[in-house]
Amino acid sequence: MSDRSVLQKILRDLRNPLFRNGYALMANTGITAVLGMGYWLLATRFYTPEEFGSGQALITAMRLFASLTALGFVGALARYIPIAGRRTADVILRGYGMAAATGGVAAIGFLLTLPMWGEIYSVLGGLGHGLFFLGAVLVWSVFTLQDVALTGLRQAVWVPVNNLVFGLVKMGLLVALAGSLPEGGIFVSWVIPTAIALIPVNFLIFGLQVPKHVRETAGEARPPGLREMGRFLAGDFPGTLSMLAIVYLVPVLIAARVGEATFGRFSMAHTLGCMIELLAMNMAISLTVEGSFDRSRLAANARQALKRALLIITPIIGVACLAAPLILAVFGSEFATEGTTLLRLMALAVLPRVLIEVYLSSLRALGEARKLAVVQIGLAALVLASIMALFPFVGVNSVGYGLLFSELLVALLIFRSLRKVLKGGETGRHRVTQRSPEAA
Structure with a gap:
């Protein structure tokens, strides 16, 4: 296929909201990956290996507690913002409030039990440091949901713009604090730009995009009731909480078992691996949004999303596997030795x-909360059990072996059901049996 035909295909895709959102989120992942590598490269140059590992550990813990409810609302916001109509602002604000409240309570519990979490977190023992960490958790809770709110409003094009500015400011502050705050500068440089970003992004959401969304969907909206959203969250949240254990709890547990310098080298490889995984998740979130707008198109959108995701991600996986030592060597030879x-x-x-991810997002669009929970909890249980069993033998590489084994097994188990979704069997059944809004 010529370069011109590829460009024409992409331009055609951009007229489709599914791919416009999906490409925007994938572009955001690419921008985040590049700026993230630049940020951590600067951190290795301006901070000691111990401070590098400590900063990684604090950021991971912050994201763990901030995401306890926030990640649970990712699926819900993607599912209900498209149809929320006049209640759109209320749906988003409820997500913000519950995420911040849950994250705050969890962070307080963490701070009160610091001795249980290893020496690496002892820096949070003082009142001032503890309060700053608590504030960081509250800020990150809202920051986590901003992107999915924009995606649900079909305005994902703003997501990479926001994260580009955020990443650049974060890098500048990292360097500026290296001399004045050599201990803690990494964590502070991460949190301050996050707090600043809340103001313009939420003005964009509530001041401009929500009113526009309400006007454009006035004739199509089906505002969800609290009971309907509650049922969805009851099924989606336990599964999402299980997925949270894979993404954030695993690194925190590793941090409690290894030294600061070792954790820093582990977390760099882990962060890069998670960035590749985000590409799959971002296209899937867009699929949930479009499936909520029009379930009759879910099968076609799922096929196209799967095709595009594999087309983009497969070469990236190939490059990551072949060039892993070279990529990690940028940060130092020990990063390549221990992280490849x-x-x-x-x-x-x-x-x-x-x-x-394509299967899970299809289930969200169809409101199949029970199946969501079963798949997500099962995957998380497999991953955690595999890592715990393998850690004594292969150390931090147990995380990679556990993920690969567990995700291969789950993909095989759900493949038959995924084929039904791709062929339209599930969407056809739901067109017949879907209840009216009043019944919810």
């Missing part, structure tokens, strides 16, 4: 994860 196997395993695990 982990990065390769995590990259390979993304292939089955693409299938899983």
